[in-house]
Amino acid sequence: MKLKHIIAIVPFVLFSCNNGNLLNDEGSGESISNSPNFELQNKKSQEIIKQIDEKQHTLKTKLKKTKGKNADNLYLEYSKLLNSLIKELETNEYNSLSIYNKWENEIAPDSIQKKMELYDKLQIKIIENNDGSYNLKYRPGFYYDMFKYKASKDLREYLKLATLQRKKPIVVDGLINEDWSEISNRLIIWENFIKNNPNSAYKEDAKGKYLELIQLYLFGNKNERSYSIDTKKIEPLTEQEYMNFVKKYGKTTTGIITKNFLDFFYTNDKNFSSEEFHKKITEYTNQEIEKEMKKF
The missing domain is CATH 1.10.540 (Butyryl-Coa Dehydrogenase, subunit A; domain 1)
Incomplete structure (x- = not known):
């Protein structure tokens, strides 16, 4: 099947975004969900992306005002919430993820490139599994970088080890x-x-x-x-x-x-x-x- 035919049958999420409005790694800048140019054909994915963006922004704001065990509690609350939202997004994006490898050696269509840019801004990565399927996950070190100066020693050590596990998989x-x-x-x-x-x-x-x-x-x-x-x-x-x-x-x-x-x-x-x-x-x-x- 030719690439153009594949594109025609899959309901991709289209992103039309101004990069200047996307949330950056430090949490500054206008929220994605507030951008007037933020549009998605897939309304369910649009809503999930908005929630992820808003929850990230809220977490970073709260984290500035706390540390120690209170920061640990924020991690427990928001990591569960954000990971659940990413899993929901992954399920909703099943069709596009299932043929993601079709573009590994070709120029991806504009809709896919926009999607990748948006995922990058949210620090979400597409991970290939051993069976050739794909999942969405936060980049390795996402939580560690956010909490390493705020969390208790217990959580810092755990996140550091978990990050190593993902950055250098066995x-x-x-x-x-x-x-x-x-x-x-x-x-x-x-x-x-x-x-x-x-x-x-x-x-x-x-x-x-x-x-x-x-x-x-x-x-x-x-x-x-x-x-x-x-x-x-x-x-x-x-x-x-x-x-x-x-x-x-x-x-x-x-x-x-x-x-x-x-x-x-x-x-x-x-x-x-x-x-x-x-x-x-x-x-x-x-x-x-x-x-x-x-x-x-």
Whole structure:
């Protein structure tokens, strides 16, 4: 199907904006929703964009007058609200997002370029997922840059770690983009955050990020496994990383889980068929992860 035909059937949001009126990174300038030139064909998207713009402006105004726990409360309130609005916008923009990659190597139509400019001003990015689909999210560091001089130490640390996770993702296009040692470094960082902040409002989210990383560390993913299912052999470089890590961090939660994984692996690799062994070690390791994480 030719590009012009695709454009004809998709109800794109059209933006006609004066860039001088768009909200800038510091929150100064006239609000998007107050711009006389702000028009969208998709009325639902128009309303959502207005709400995002207004909520951002309100948050930045309130943040100027507060700090510490009060700033933390603003983060909890507005991050939930803004993220919900972005998710709603993403759902409403499904048609245009679903064929966004059609313009990666071609000049995008004016309507799409205007949309990208507006997203940029609101610091919203189109993120490609491993399956080729697209989502809308705030740029990495959006909340950290806003709250780093206002929030409590707890929130500052959490946002800094979450920003690193997004700016330097371990998995890119389904492939593990870093050495296995970088995964273990991230695990120790998240483990320390969880243990040092037992009453953190962000603890459960941090535990979710830790769980995702520990499973990646021990199993890899479908494109790059830590061990061969067929031969029941751990990849040599990965095996060396495990041994170095256990030697250095054996008393940590991550070290204990890794050691138990290795012990089970070496004890049982000859006792089962390839598929049975893969099933057994997966079940055992996930049980160990769950058990150790309950101690957090």
